[in-house]
Amino acid sequence: MLNALATYSNLVSRGISLPSSLCPFCNTEVEDLLHLFVKCKFVVPLWKNILSWWNSSDPIPVDLNNAFGSTCYQMGSSNACKAFYASRLILLWLVWKWRNKLVHSPSDKRQSILNEDVLVDLKILSFLWLKNRSKLVLGEFEDWRCNPLSIEKH
Ligand SMILES: [Zn+2]
Structure with a gap:
């Protein structure tokens, strides 16, 4: 499924000619998944921040499998583990959205887009998605924002 994403390297492998296949964020490496x-x-x-937000001692991912795998190394509860997994998937989606915003905006907006705080969006969106689309019971947003493990209290 991930390989269907139109990253620059995927577009090039489909025979599409591009002026550059470098990552739109750093402009130094080929943009692949x-x-x-x-x-x-x-x-x-962002990975450091999400792990810190969850108070997780999991290692920062080094490949796609441990970035998006459903394993929770340090989390006992299955509810917290599910919510942590969902948060990581939402991070994936937000990175893709952020990347597309950067690619499709005028260059004078580049710096302000790069400065956006994706973690704030992640906290809001994960709260709304989990509250409205899962069976997990969440408390108040403020509790979630400060400590997502507060999900255990409900
Ligand atoms: Zn990059």
């Missing part, structure tokens, strides 16, 4: 979602220096801090 591994780079875009795991390795890019603009994305690594």
